[in-house]
Amino acid sequence: MQIFEGSAVAIVTPMNQDGSVNFDQLNELVAWHLTEGTDAIVACGTTGEAATLTTKEQGQVIEAVVKKVNGQVPVIAGAGSNNTAHAIELASQAEQAGVDGLLVVTPYYNKTSAAGLILHYQAIAHAVKLPIILYSVASRTGMNITPAQVKELAQIENIVGIKEASGNLSQVAEIAALVPDFVIYSGNDDQVVPVMALGGKGVISTAANVVPKAMHDLTAAMLNGDWATARTLQLDLLPLIHALFKEVNPIPVKEAVALLGKLEANYRLPLTQPTAETIEELHNELLSYGLEV
Template sequence: MARARFRGVYVPIVTPFRGEEIADDVLAAMIERLIDQGATGVVPTATTGECATLSHEEHLRVVAMTVKMVNGRVPVIAGAGSNSTTEALHLVKGAEEAGADAVLMMSPYYNRPSQAGMIEHFRTVAKSTRLPIILYNIPKRTGQNVEPETIVELSKVDNIVGLKDCSGDPMQTMRIIEGAQEFSVMTGDDPMLFLVCCLGGTGGIMTSAHVLPGEWKRIVDLVDAGRMEEARAVHYKMLPIARVLFSEPSPGPVKAAMELMGFAVGPPRLPMTAASPACRDRVRAELERVGAI
């Protein structure tokens, strides 16, 4: 059986809040906008969706609502990582029961397992589910890198099919693309989309794609078509968006962008905070420049 392949630009959607509650109506409107504007798929309950401050029940409810709202139009990749293998198993089971198409699993954070421990963690979860698993390496948040050799080894597991790579290291990315067969390597370092596609990657799971996802996807499509000058032009058009959305701790700036585009997503939950007024002004200027508002 052919392995699942993921190509394009997937949006790790923010979780909208109204007070302490999740704003279901805003989530639905946001999903409609992203699909209409060309997002390949959506990724609820990941880092940008504030998975760290969602309760277990909220996490599962956001996944279930997203699957229902999308209604099969694009893939839903549910964030399901944890530093507890037991908790990860519960989250993956919930995603599968909700009807998600795949799960995105960050490496265990804080407790700093060995590379062998990470392999056993991911293998244990993979054995528990029929869903495709996309690994998520983000060492600046987890405190530990998943080494290229570890990822290549995990790529041999039938339903571990891809990677969201936030290593920030093109040499590491190349070693994974070179060593892992039939494996979807996508960037999560938004400014790297053009480069990663040129190296043989398949796209991105990108916070910045809340803004004009179809433009980001054009980069993937143009590289695939060999139209490098056009792809490079779109890259440099969109690059300032990626810069401004990470100019302060995420998801503050991207939530500011969504508010400016008409979605009452509310501020992040503490300890994360809203974008500063100066950052919000910079976000507004970039949205105006690309015609997003």
């Protein structure tokens, strides 16, 4: 089962100055992505500042995205937690909202054992009928999903893919070899071409918040076997991608979307405004890439 192929944006969550969610700007962002060719939308992921949203707010954001998309592309909801019961609550809430799939990160902070990781995902998968994409990003969570664990989890019917953000291409290759039918998505914007060259079906992207058409075109080129075009797009994007991760995500990308005039760069603590140096670099790289700021 494949939820989507191509470029899925891990969409930012616009906020007002008081920290409340700005649903008008969220709707405008979703509409823009639909016109720019984004292939799927991930709501309430890391880039969407889900860690600072309440469970109720996450439900409201997901419902708003589902309503605005209106079936035009798949909507995937972030539903990860270091508390399995809370992850099930988030997953069930998203299922009721009508999403097409779930993105479920490994437990973080308290983490777990190898056996606990399997049981965590089993419990979530058995609580819902939706297809689930695993999310492996040890740089944030302190927990890697090993290829052997992916193989074991792939035996669960509704665990269908993985967002692989380890940065380890050898690990991606091993997953592809061990579980040939398992869907792999790049979790790193600078590794889309190599991950898709190993059989990946696309990317769950931070950069797509700023360059949705370019990310769509990059993944489409790879899916169509036009590796030369994809390689050019990937390398042309590198300076901008580096600027988008100059500070902890999603601080720079939200500022970049604001520089494009599509939202106000408001954050909830502990996230805060980027430095003047970061803003200048973002401004310069957006201009260099040919965007209007």
